[in-house]
Structure formats: C-alpha cells, structure tokens
Amino acid sequence: MIIQALSFYLFAFVAVAAAVMVISARNPVHSVLFLILAFFNAAGLFVLIGAEFIAMILVVVYVGAVAVLFLFVVMMLDISFAELRQGFLQYLPIGGLVGVVLLAELMMIGGTWIFAPAASTVKANPTPAIDKTTNTEAIGNILYTDYIYLFQGAGLVLLVAMVGAIVLTLRARPGVRKQKISDQINRRPEDAIEVKKVQSGSGI
Amino acid sequence: MISLNELMPALPEIVLACMGMILLMLGVFRGDGSTRSVSWIAVLVLIVVGVVLSSVQNGRMTAFGGQFVVDDFAHFMKWLIIIGSSFAILMSINFNERESIARFEYPVLILFATLGMFMMVSANDLISLYIGLELQSLSLYVVAAFRRDSLKSSEAGLKYFVLGALSSGMLLYGCSLVYGFAGTTSFEGLATLFKSLGGTGPSVGLVVGLVFLIAGLAFKVSAVPFHMWTPDVYEGAPTPVTAFFAVAPKIAAIALFIRVLVGPFGVLIADWQQVIVLISIASMVLGALAAIWQDNIKRLLAYSSIGNIGYALIGLATGTEAGIRGILVYMTIYLAMNVGTFCCVLAMRRTGRMVENIADLAGLARNQPLMALALAILMFSMAGIPPLAGFFGKLYIFLAAIEAGLYTLAIIGVLASVVGAFYYLRIIKIMYFDEPAEVFDRSMGREVRAILVGTTLFVTFFIVRPDIIVEGAGTAARMLLAG
Numbered sequence: 001m002i003i004q005a006l007s008f009y010l011f012a013f014v015a016v017a018a019a020v021m022v023i024s025a026r027n028p029v030h031s032v033l034f035l036i037l038a039f040f041n042a043a044g045l046f047v048l049i050g051a052e053f054i055a056m057i058l059v060v061v062y063v064g065a066v067a068v069l070f071l072f073v074v075m076m077l078d079i080s081f082a083e084l085r086q087g088f089l090q091y092l093p094i095g096g097l098v099g100v101v102l103l104a105e106l107m108m109i110g111g112t113w114i115f116a117p118a119a120s121t122v123k124a125n126p127t128p129a130i131d132k133t134t135n136t137e138a139i140g141n142i143l144y145t146d147y148i149y150l151f152q153g154a155g156l157v158l159l160v161a162m163v164g165a166i167v168l169t170l171r172a173r174p175g176v177r178k179q180k181i182s183d184q185i186n187r188r189p190e191d192a193i194e195v196k197k198v199q200s201g202s203g204i
Numbered sequence: 205m206i207s208l209n210e211l212m213p214a215l216p217e218i219v220l221a222c223m224g225m226i227l228l229m230l231g232v233f234r235g236d237g238s239t240r241s242v243s244w245i246a247v248l249v250l251i252v253v254g255v256v257l258s259s260v261q262n263g264r265m266t267a268f269g270g271q272f273v274v275d276d277f278a279h280f281m282k283w284l285i286i287i288g289s290s291f292a293i294l295m296s297i298n299f300n301e302r303e304s305i306a307r308f309e310y311p312v313l314i315l316f317a318t319l320g321m322f323m324m325v326s327a328n329d330l331i332s333l334y335i336g337l338e339l340q341s342l343s344l345y346v347v348a349a350f351r352r353d354s355l356k357s358s359e360a361g362l363k364y365f366v367l368g369a370l371s372s373g374m375l376l377y378g379c380s381l382v383y384g385f386a387g388t389t390s391f392e393g394l395a396t397l398f399k400s401l402g403g404t405g406p407s408v409g410l411v412v413g414l415v416f417l418i419a420g421l422a423f424k425v426s427a428v429p430f431h432m433w434t435p436d437v438y439e440g441a442p443t444p445v446t447a448f449f450a451v452a453p454k455i456a457a458i459a460l461f462i463r464v465l466v467g468p469f470g471v472l473i474a475d476w477q478q479v480i481v482l483i484s485i486a487s488m489v490l491g492a493l494a495a496i497w498q499d500n501i502k503r504l505l506a507y508s509s510i511g512n513i514g515y516a517l518i519g520l521a522t523g524t525e526a527g528i529r530g531i532l533v534y535m536t537i538y539l540a541m542n543v544g545t546f547c548c549v550l551a552m553r554r555t556g557r558m559v560e561n562i563a564d565l566a567g568l569a570r571n572q573p574l575m576a577l578a579l580a581i582l583m584f585s586m587a588g589i590p591p592l593a594g595f596f597g598k599l600y601i602f603l604a605a606i607e608a609g610l611y612t613l614a615i616i617g618v619l620a621s622v623v624g625a626f627y628y629l630r631i632i633k634i635m636y637f638d639e640p641a642e643v644f645d646r647s648m649g650r651e652v653r654a655i656l657v658g659t660t661l662f663v664t665f666f667i668v669r670p671d672i673i674v675e676g677a678g679t680a681a682r683m684l685l686a687g
Contacts, residue, residue: 146269147271149214150332153323153332154335156319156339157339157342160346163312163316163346167307167313168349
C-alpha cells in the first residue's frame with residue numbers, strides 16, 4: 001500500500017514538474033522532451049488506478065506518434081521562440097483573466113455536479129465482472145464483435161485518407177538519379193573500360 | 205459471436221470493400237499503365253455487386269447487431285448508386301487519358317465512395333451513419349482535386365474539404381445532442397423512445413440536435429442555405445467527377461435524409477416538417493433564379509441540381525408513402541437526365557481542349573444534329589415538359605404534396621419550375637437558332653456515346669412503361685414506412 005502511495009506521489013510530482021518545464025523551457029526541443037516525460041508519468045498514474053489499456057494507448061499514441069511528430073516539426077521549422085515570447089508580459093493580464101474565468105466556471109460546475117442515481121449502481125457492478133477479465137480484453141471483446149462494422153468502416157476511412165494523400169502529393173519527378181543495384185552488379189569491366197591504343201608521341 | 209449467416213445481408217458491401225482493396229493492390233503493382241483495365245474491372249465489380257445485392261435481398265434484414273439494415277428501400281437506392289458510379293467510371297476512361305490524369309486510383313476511389321454510400325443508405329445507427337458519410341465524403345474530396353495540376357480543381361477539392369468538414373462537425377454535434385438527450389444511437393431505439401413520448405413532445409435539446417442533424421445532411425444534398433460550395437466544386441472538378449457528384453452522392457444523401465427523418469424521427473414530423481419546407485422552397489427558388497445568369501454550363505447544372513433537390517425535398521416534407529415514392533421516381537429520372545447531359549458536356553471540346561461556356565453550343569444543331577437532338581430532349585425533360593420523363597418525376601412529387609395538403613409548397617414548386625424552364629429552353633434556343641460556332645472535335649468515345657443514347661432513350665420512352673420504376677419505388681416506400 002505504501003509503495004503505491006509513494007509511486008503515486010512520485011509520478012504525480014514528476015508529471016506536474018515536467019508539465020511546468022514544457023511551457024518554461026527555453027529550447028523548444030527540450031519542451032517536447034519534457035512533454036514526453038509528462039506523458040510517461042501520466043501513463044504511470046493510469047497503471048496505478050488499474051487502467052492499463054489507457055496507459056498503453058497513451059504511450060503508443062501520444063509518445064510514439066504525436067510527440068515524435070511534434071519533435072520533427074519543431075526541429076524542421078526554424079521558429080524563433082524568443083521572438084514569440086516577446087509580448088508575454090504584455091498579454092499576461094488578459095490571458096490570466098481568461099484563465100481565472102475558466103477556472104471559476106469549472107469550479108462552479110464541479111460544485112453543483114450531481115451524479116445520476118443509477119450511476120453508482122452501474123459503477124459498482126461493471127459488466128463483465130472486474131475479476132473475470134482485464135480492461136484490454138473487455139475492450140477487445142466488444143470492439144471486435146459488437147462494433148466490428150464500425151471498426152472496419154473506420155479502418156476503410158483511414159485507408160482512403162492514406163490513398164488520397166498519396167494521390168494528391170506523390171509525384172514521379174523526372175531526372176532523379178536513383179541507385180539501381182542490379183545495374184551496378186551487372187556491370188562488367190567490358191562495359192566500362194575501353195582500351196585504346198595510343199600512338200606514341202601524339203597524345204590522345 | 206458473429207456467424208457467417210448474420211453477415212449475409214452485408215455481402216455486397218463486403219465484396220465491394222475486398223474488391224476495392226484488391227484493385228488498389230493491382231494498380232500499385234502494375235502502375236498507371238493499368239488504369240484502363242482497373243477501370244473496366246471496377247465497372248465489372250459494380251455489376252457483380254448489383255447481382256449479389258439483388259440475390260441476397262429478401263425483406264427487411266439487419267446485421268451487426270442492428271447497426272446495418274437492408275430493405276427494399278436500400279435495395280432501390282443502391283441500384284441507383286451502382287448505376288451512377290459505373291457511369292462515372294465509364295465516362296472517365298477516355299477523358300482522363302486525354303487530360304493525362306489517367307491514374308488507377310480514380311476507379312478505386314470511386315469504388316470506396318460507392319461503399320460509403322452503401323453504408324449511408326443502410327445505416328441504422330447514428331454512428332454507422334457517420335462512418336458511411338465520412339468514407340463517402342473523404343473519397344469525394346480526393347476525386348474533386350484529382351486534376352491536381354489545375355488550380356481550379358485543387359481549389360474545388362480544398363473548398364469541398366473545408367466546408368464538408370464543417371458540415372460533418374455540425375452533423376456530429378447534432379448526433380451527440382440526440383444521443384445525450386435520448387440515451388441511444390440506434391434508430392430502432394430512438395423510434396421506440398419517441399413513440400413512448402406520447403403527447404408530451406421532445407425536449408428542447410433533442411430538437412436542437414435534430415436541427416443540427418438536418419443542417420449537416422442538407423449540406424450533403426447541397427440544399428439552400430448550405431449550397432455555397434456546389435457551383436465552385438462543380439466547375440472546378442474534372443467533368444466526369446462533376447457528373448458523379450451530381451448523381452450518386454446526392455442520391456445517397458437524400459436516401460439518408462429520408463431514412464433518418466422518416467424512420468426514427470417520423471413521429472416528430474411536426475418538429476422537422478417546417479424546416480424541410482423552408483429549405484425546399486429556398487432551394488427551388490434559388491436554383492431557378494441563380495441559374496439564369498450563368499455562362500458556364502457546369503455552374504448552370506450545379507444550380508439546376510440545387511433546384512432539383514428542392515423538388516425532391518417536397519416529397520420528404522410530406523412524410524407520406526406517396527411522397528417517398530415520388531422522391532424515388534424523381535431521383536431515378538434525375539439520374540438519367542443528369543448523366544446524359546454530362547455526356548454532352550464531355551463532348552464539348554475544341555482542338556483538344558475542353559470548352560464549358562453555354563455560348564460554345566451555338567449552332568450545334570447544324571454541326572452535330574444527333575447530339576443536339578439528344579441534349580434538346582434532355583433539356584426539355586429537365587424543364588418538365590410532357591411526355592418526357594422529367595414531367596412525371598415532378599408530377600408524382602406535386603401530387604404527393606397536394607394529397608398531404610401542402611398547397612403552398614406545390615404552387616411555389618410549379619412556379620419555380622416554370623422559371624427554371626427558361627434557362628433549359630435557352631440552351632435549346634442557342635443550339636438551334638444561333639449562328640454556328642466552331643465545330644466540336646468528334647471524339648466522344650464509344651462508352652460515352654452509349655450512355656448518352658441509353659439515357660436519352662430512357663427519358664423519351666419512360667412514358668411507355670412507367671410502372672416498372674413506379675411500382676419498385678412504391679414497394680420500397682411502403683417497406684420503409686412499415687419498418
């Protein structure tokens with residue numbers, strides 16, 4: 001129990017610290033790396049509450065794809081972040097005001113929130129029973145049986161998106177010299193070398 | 205567990221999806237040189253899918269736990285979509301080669317768009333509705349920008365994409381509101397819930413959700429006030445793509461419109477009828493008036509399609525069996541007329557370049573009398589002049605409106621169609637009575653000529669046996685209202 005509590009505080013502290021570093025780091029590449037750290041710690045927190053599927057998805061999707069994509073974009077675009085930050089203090093009051101208003105609204109919602117009476121009974125008796133199956137298995141079971149139609153349909157949508165991106169952007173550029181390994185291997189000395197009899201004293 | 209038998213109703217969709225992927229692989233491995241064969245195989249696949257569709261069709265069946273439904277209504281609409289899609293592929297074969305945009309992805313994307321439309325027509329759940337709609341729209345955005353070196357085509361694709369994404373957002377927002385206030389996404393569940401409401405009426409949130417849902421769907425059928433994208437996209441997209449846009453997606457979207465409003469929301473007709481009446485009137489009036497000042501024939505046809513959707517929505521506003529039968533007949537005739545007209549637009553090319561101005565048709569009757577005759581018949585039909593098919597399409601719709609007591613709507617519809625007749629007849633006047641312009645290239649292509657002849661014959665001789673289509677439409681409408 002104490003290990004659980006300790007790991008919670010460890011993950012939570014590192015996640016918050018990393019999140020602060022994301023917005024305060026000077027180097028944008030460092031920001032993205034801190035973002036990845038924050039994601040990993042959030043994944044750790046999900047494991048602690050028993051949601052191992054979401055933890056895996058967080059690592060695979062957010063760290064594996066989204067954050068790496070961010071990293072590429074940040075590295076490839078030459079943005080001067082120092083310039084972007086210049087008006088920071090100037091915009092702080094209005095930005096802070098918007099933040100405070102949002103926070104107040106959230107707290108008002110939180111204060112008046114009432115759960116539906118049926119919600120607690122549903123929460124107490126999950127289907128399938130929680131000791132019979134894991135999260136991943138339960139999601140897989142429902143996704144690949146009851147919702148197979150929508151799952152496959154969504155897959156086709158993604159396929160069309162991919163085909164569309166290729167159709168609209170891929171160009172076979174003329175004049176590009178590609179390496180043809182079979183040509184290189186098949187080349188024999190006779191094709192490449194020509195022996196010439198040079199007349200002595202006259203040059204080529 | 206899903207047994208194979210349960211998948212049977214979705215067999216056409218499964219065949220279509222698998223063949224789409226196989227053709228994609230074929231194209232990737234064989235390169236763009238295989239475009240012609242991929243296109244022909246795609247048309248063959250569509251025909252096979254149609255045969256499978258008719259052979260598995262047997263009353264009302266659901267699959268995938270009720271997320272997917274097949275009935276006579278879906279069967280009828282899917283056949284129209286198959287015809288529209290195969291015409292779009294056939295019309296593109298020669299066109300794309302001449303414009304040097306012949307790429308194998310085109311027929312594959314059309315196949316996936318067709319699959320999306322099938323899913324829309326068979327949707328029986330708000331989520332499957334959305335997935336089908338997205339699959340269809342995403343393929344359409346890409347084919348709109350298919351001539352990617354042309355600024356206009358790219359603009360069309362981008363505009364369609366941005367506005368389409370916006371409308372999808374509205375649709376999803378509506379779906380989430382409906383789900384939040386009703387607690388279910390299944391159409392059957394919604395229908396049961398609304399029936400149990402009795403006299404109390406739905407909550408405000410539900411009505412707001414319904415309005416957003418209607419707004420999203422109205423965008424897809426390009427009804428006023430969500431029509432702004434239509435003229436630009438129609439003008440910019442390659443002509444076979446425009447022909448496709450004018451028929452198949454419209455048919456699928458109007459089918460979805462009918463299925464959603466008449467199905468789960470049928471009990472709440474008092475809440476949505478006024479909205480449909482309003483957008484129907486606005487579409488008819490704008491379609492009739494705005495087209496008058498157009499010079500470009502593709503823009504003209506865009507406004508004409510907006511007007512035509514207005515007429516179809518009259519049938520929806522009635523919410524009766526006769527109204528839905530009217531829509532089905534109307535959409536069938538609309539399909540034939542539009543495809544035929546676009547065949548003529550495809551033939552409008554001079555010295556190897558497309559010309560799209562109405563003035564370029566001048567004196568066509570002397571240069572190419574047969575094509576002029578075909579276009580004249582199609583235009584007379586669009587104007588709704590008896591005994592051509594277009595007249596009957598409007599007749600069934602207006603009859604249904606009068607039966608349902610929507611007299612204002614019927615009167616405005618008749619007036620709008622009289623105004624609309626002006627610009628259809630203007631095209632005929634230009635073709636027959638103006639000084640001849642230069643001759644068009646005679647390079648129509650065998651497929652396009654066959655489609656033009658077929659559709660013109662259909663439009664002309666519809667009067668001989670109208671019962672074939674009208675009875676099929678009647679059965680479909682009956683089943684939709686019964687289920």
